[in-house]
Amino acid sequence: MEKENDLSNYRKVYQKSELGQNDIPQDPMTLFQRWFYEVEKSGSVDEVNAMTLTTIGLDGFPKNRVVLLKRFNENGFVFFTNYNSEKGKAIAVNPHVCLSFFWPAMERQVIIKGTAHKLAENLSDGYFESRPRGSQLGALVSDQSEPLVSREYLEDKLKKLEAEFQGKEIPRPNYWGGFTVEPHSVEFWQGRPNRLHDRLLFKLVEDYNWELIRLNP
Numbered sequence: 001m002e003k004e005n006d007l008s009n010y011r012k013v014y015q016k017s018e019l020g021q022n023d024i025p026q027d028p029m030t031l032f033q034r035w036f037y038e039v040e041k042s043g044s045v046d047e048v049n050a051m052t053l054t055t056i057g058l059d060g061f062p063k064n065r066v067v068l069l070k071r072f073n074e075n076g077f078v079f080f081t082n083y084n085s086e087k088g089k090a091i092a093v094n095p096h097v098c099l100s101f102f103w104p105a106m107e108r109q110v111i112i113k114g115t116a117h118k119l120a121e122n123l124s125d126g127y128f129e130s131r132p133r134g135s136q137l138g139a140l141v142s143d144q145s146e147p148l149v150s151r152e153y154l155e156d157k158l159k160k161l162e163a164e165f166q167g168k169e170i171p172r173p174n175y176w177g178g179f180t181v182e183p184h185s186v187e188f189w190q191g192r193p194n195r196l197h198d199r200l201l202f203k204l205v206e207d208y209n210w211e212l213i214r215l216n217p
């Protein structure tokens, strides 16, 4: 690399919003829902449902990657993937994961620690059926996270499968489906001036009962 990359002057003043004490619901999912749709309505975030998923890998290292949130309710956050992928194998051994959202346009971050559970088969079937055919075939074609000999091999495999399934329904492969991340803690970060940001941490005490802690920024 040819030049030194000094980013110490990159600075921003956060002042778009705040997390006032009167404004906080009893449970984090209600606050998450409110934030999610506020960000969506602002129209300034491209993929509001894109989130970072961190797993602890079989090699002992954490790994982050982006996946798409496809459903959320009081039970948790759902994403879909290949169960044989690197993340799938990691979750099979250690289901403790972290999800995070960064919505820069609203100066917001949400961090969720939780446990991932495979989604019920009928719900994975339902979502798979709702996907465009191209995405369905993509799930069949890709041995996600395994080494690939060449791009041509992949495209060739897709053509063969297109021919094989022409005019037929494409079944969901059993190695592809959803995970629900059941939250243990949810932390909300709202950027504020002078680096005195608002941070609210919800910790699960027992079923649907949350302790609320305000954290130093």
Ligand SMILES: Cc1cc2nc3c(=O)[nH]c(=O)nc-3n(C[C@H](O)[C@H](O)[C@H](O)COP(=O)(O)O)c2cc1C
Pocket (backbone or CB within 6 Å): 047, 050, 063, 065, 066, 067, 068, 069, 079, 080, 081, 082, 085, 086, 087, 088, 144, 145
């Ligand atoms: C915007 C975006 C959305 C993505 N959505 C998904 C997704 O919903 N499911 C998925 O398996 N991979 C998704 N990916 C790809 C993953 O980031 C990752 O490359 C892939 O799942 C393999 O990860 P792994 O080898 O760590 O298992 C997405 C990537 C980006 C950038």
